[in-house]
Amino acid sequence: MSYFLRKIGFYAIALWAALTLNFAIPRMLPGNPVDILLAKLQQRGGAVSPETRKAYALLLGGDDSRPLWTQYWDYLGNMFRGDLGVSVSYYPAPVSEVISQSIPWTVVLVGLSTIIAAVLGVALGAFVGWKPGTWLDSLIPATTLLAAVPYFWLALLLTYLLARVLGWFPMQGGYDVVLTPGWNWEFIASAIQYGFLPALTIVLASIGGWLLGMRNMMVSTLSEDYILTAEAKGLTPRKILRSYASRNAVLPSVAGFALSLGFVVTGSVITEQVFSYPGIGNRLLGAVQNNDYALMQGVFLFITLAVLGANLVVDLLYGVIDPRTRARN
Amino acid sequence: MTNPSNAPAAADNAELLAEAAAETGRAPRSGWRMLLPTMTPWLAVGLILVGGITLFGLIGPLLVGDPTEIRDQGLTAPTGDFILGTTQTGQDVMAQLAYATRGSLQIGFIVGVLATVLSAFFGIYGAYRGRVVDEAFSLFTNVCLVIPGLPLVIVISGFVPRESRGLWTIALVLAITSWAGSARVLRAQTLSVRNRDYVAASQVSGERPWRVIVVEILPNLLPVIASQFVFAVISALLGEAGLSFIGLGASNSSTLGTMLFYAQNGFALPLGAWWWFVPPGLVIALFGMGLALINFSIDEIINPKLKNTRLHRKRARRALRLERELARTGRKVPRQAAPSDEETVR
Numbered sequence: 301m302s303y304f305l306r307k308i309g310f311y312a313i314a315l316w317a318a319l320t321l322n323f324a325i326p327r328m329l330p331g332n333p334v335d336i337l338l339a340k341l342q343q344r345g346g347a348v349s350p351e352t353r354k355a356y357a358l359l360l361g362g363d364d365s366r367p368l369w370t371q372y373w374d375y376l377g378n379m380f381r382g383d384l385g386v387s388v389s390y391y392p393a394p395v396s397e398v399i400s401q402s403i404p405w406t407v408v409l410v411g412l413s414t415i416i417a418a419v420l421g422v423a424l425g426a427f428v429g430w431k432p433g434t435w436l437d438s439l440i441p442a443t444t445l446l447a448a449v450p451y452f453w454l455a456l457l458l459t460y461l462l463a464r465v466l467g468w469f470p471m472q473g474g475y476d477v478v479l480t481p482g483w484n485w486e487f488i489a490s491a492i493q494y495g496f497l498p499a500l501t502i503v504l505a506s507i508g509g510w511l512l513g514m515r516n517m518m519v520s521t522l523s524e525d526y527i528l529t530a531e532a533k534g535l536t537p538r539k540i541l542r543s544y545a546s547r548n549a550v551l552p553s554v555a556g557f558a559l560s561l562g563f564v565v566t567g568s569v570i571t572e573q574v575f576s577y578p579g580i581g582n583r584l585l586g587a588v589q590n591n592d593y594a595l596m597q598g599v600f601l602f603i604t605l606a607v608l609g610a611n612l613v614v615d616l617l618y619g620v621i622d623p624r625t626r627a628r629n
Numbered sequence: 630m631t632n633p634s635n636a637p638a639a640a641d642n643a644e645l646l647a648e649a650a651a652e653t654g655r656a657p658r659s660g661w662r663m664l665l666p667t668m669t670p671w672l673a674v675g676l677i678l679v680g681g682i683t684l685f686g687l688i689g690p691l692l693v694g695d696p697t698e699i700r701d702q703g704l705t706a707p708t709g710d711f712i713l714g715t716t717q718t719g720q721d722v723m724a725q726l727a728y729a730t731r732g733s734l735q736i737g738f739i740v741g742v743l744a745t746v747l748s749a750f751f752g753i754y755g756a757y758r759g760r761v762v763d764e765a766f767s768l769f770t771n772v773c774l775v776i777p778g779l780p781l782v783i784v785i786s787g788f789v790p791r792e793s794r795g796l797w798t799i800a801l802v803l804a805i806t807s808w809a810g811s812a813r814v815l816r817a818q819t820l821s822v823r824n825r826d827y828v829a830a831s832q833v834s835g836e837r838p839w840r841v842i843v844v845e846i847l848p849n850l851l852p853v854i855a856s857q858f859v860f861a862v863i864s865a866l867l868g869e870a871g872l873s874f875i876g877l878g879a880s881n882s883s884t885l886g887t888m889l890f891y892a893q894n895g896f897a898l899p900l901g902a903w904w905w906f907v908p909p910g911l912v913i914a915l916f917g918m919g920l921a922l923i924n925f926s927i928d929e930i931i932n933p934k935l936k937n938t939r940l941h942r943k944r945a946r947r948a949l950r951l952e953r954e955l956a957r958t959g960r961k962v963p964r965q966a967a968p969s970d971e972e973t974v975r
């Protein structure tokens with residue numbers, strides 16, 4: 301039981317660290333975000349009352365009248381109430397509303413393509429690592445090219461080849477703009493068609509890592525004594541591969557799944573920019589370009605929260621899958 | 630602290646080494662040489678890629694013209710005059726590529742060094758001190774690891790005004806957000822090295838902590854550190870390219886990422902100017918691939934099991950070749966106890 305408590309405690313600390321970082325960054329760095337933000341707000345026709353100013357100062361610093369720790373306390377209170385401020389670039393929508401509109405796009409895109417990449421990569425890796433030394437295995441180092449390709453460049457390349465030259469897929473966007481988003485088949489089909497290229501980019505760019513990790517673990521596992529025992533017992537190679545080798549070799553890949561989510565989210569932030577995909581990464585970049593600091597911080601917090609949550613779930617599951625981790629320490 | 634059971638094992642090893650030497654007809658490798666990777670075709674490819682691109686970045690800018698010169702031949706496809714064509718404003722893509730490669734390698738190297746130093750400090754020092762320091766350092770490392778790096782970098786770069794966003798600012802930000810993974814690997818390795826007898830011996834003989842770390846522990850971690858450095862350079866190149874691509878890179882430098890930024894904003898994609906956006910990404914990918922291939926060979930030093938499978942493969946192939954050769958020359962392949970085998974089958 302203490303394993304689970306320890307894990308939950310760790311992620312609570314990580315969450316607190318992220319919140320504090322979010323509080324500290326605008327206060328430590330040069331520039332005066334509050335003034336820029338209020339100027340933008342006025343341009344958009346928003347009324348700048350002293351309360352608005354105070355709310356932004358709480359979020360971004362620049363309020364010298366009160367001691368830092370009371371600001372910090374108020375900031376934490378605001379965060380727990382889900383009050384992330386008002387977005388300037390989508391004025392007068394609050395930040396949380398802008399985020400909740402774009403979150404499903406990214407979750408579906410990144411989630412699905414990561415799962416596809418992981419399953420495919422692990423299966424291929426197990427297959428290749430099972431017989432080290434075949435011609436297939438000697439091709440493994442070539443997969444490093446895929447791992448070293450910048451996500452967004454791969455996106456550009458795929459768009460050029462499949463969308464511009466061959467014309468199979470649309471170049472930009474998340475769905476056909478003449479349709480209204482909703483749960484009808486027409487819209488979903490359009491979303492799948494538009495999402496195919498971004499998903500393909502993420503799968504191609506991240507599959508190499510899975511394949512390589514699984515292959516190396518397979519090779520290490522094959523020299524374990526219990527594999528030899530299984531062979532000596534006369535079990536069929538298929539059974540050894542499925543029930544003995546793969547199941548033990550896959551453990552690090554499962555543990556790495558959550559961490560890799562962070563990297564994939566990172567990569568997809570820029571990929572979304574290439575495709576003008578209406579996800580959260582696109583919002584983040586839009587916020588940066590428009591100096592919409594409140595939205596910027598909100599998106600960062602939200603991404604961090606999502607990654608931490610995914611990590612927590614995988615860690616807790618891992619404790620169930622591999623009892624050794626619970627016994628350790 | 631003698632361990633009698635080690636003696637026969639050592640003898641065994643010596644025998645094996647001698648056997649291996651007899652097999653290849655070469656002297657066994659000395660201890661120091663064991664730390665260096667063995668030459669494989671893939672390693673050669675990696676070294677050529679990394680060496681070639683580094684040379685291109687170092688010497689290339691001296692050989693090409695002014696990358697910013699604007700001509701009235703916009704968007705010409707690759708020709709004799711311009712090997713890689715021109716941009717929308719008639720700038721020579723080849724010249725830009727040479728300067729950009731230099732810029733990218735520079736930032737990749739700086740970040741690689743900074744991140745490795747950070748990870749060595751938090752990974753090795755923490756694990757060596759143990760107890761509270763180790764707990765605190767590893768908690769800090771793990772927290773830094775789970776907070777997604779690039780969104781953080783984007784937020785930080787978003788707050789820093791454009792004019793004060795120099796090369797070193799970006800390098801520092803990238804290093805701070807990318808060291809944690811290596812630190813965790815180094816910590817695990819240090820924990821296993823720390824408890825060995827010779828480390829205990831040097832502690833007992835009154836060596837100071839930094840000397841124990843540098844002289845006794847560090848040499849054992851060199852392959853791991855080297856591989857982590859290579860990873861750090863790859864991720865720095867990718868991170869910088871991504872940051873520059875969205876217009877948040879260092880303001881006064883030209884890198885492969887800024888090239889891609891201008892290509893994207895100059896509508897290279899809708900205009901079909903593949904020669905503008907393909908080369909920069911290809912350089913990043915090939916350089917990263919070269920580094921990763923070098924890392925493969927370093928991995929074989931860290932994890933000898935991987936090396937064994939390769940040697941195994943080599944031996945199997947040689948046996949096959951030999952067998953085929955013998956069959957061709959008409960001599961019977963010597964099989965052990967072949968007749969008795971046949972008898973038992975009957």
